[in-house]
Amino acid sequence: MSLAHRYEPKEPERASVDARAGPAVLEFGAPWCGHCIAAQPAIEAAFAEHTDVHHLKIEDGRGLPLGRSFRVKLWPTLVFLRDGEEVARLVRPTTPGPIAEALARIDPPASP
Template sequence: MFTRTRFVTHRLSHVAGRKFGSSYSQIPKLSSLQEFQEQILDSKNGVKVIDFYATWCGPCKAMTPHISKMMQEYPSVDFYKVDVDQAMDVARSCDISAMPTFMLVKDGRITSKVVGANPAALENGIKDTL
């Protein structure tokens, strides 16, 4: 049963990646606390969404097509991603304890977080932050 579940999940994410992956793959990846500070907190212009994810996380993969769609619907919003396994210092400093977690930032100030794979909550968070 577990093997089949993994196969189905892998297959669905592979299909989603082909259809929507190009937008998501273009999201800048933040790899260090210094980079996060410079790009997100020190930048005082606009709305930013940071996707804290893990490569092994099924719900994170399920959010990929939704994020790609939001990138097209909200072109004024800058999207970034942080792999929590590669940038543990960033995840720790932002108190990330579950994946996916989406942090919304406006003009260098953290406005809210959306924890879990909840496309509606993320979109509402973006609308409220704009």
């Protein structure tokens, strides 16, 4: 399972995010953020069906370049990427449904 449980204290370079192949989700937030903590059960539930999606929790803050390059204003913000391109975005999700829908856009179910 690729679900991250801890925030990365050092953000990756934007060029490495843009160059990443396949499905990925960037979760911008902070470990002390109440909205971020409240969103975790919904995020975990939605990711249960998408174990191949790379998930990176990024500890964001004022002036940090990666969050600013994605124009993050509120936490948590989930940016859904496919081959480095943004496909969907959710801000302060509270239920698994919208997260699962966005995950399906970057990681469609396998054909039978």
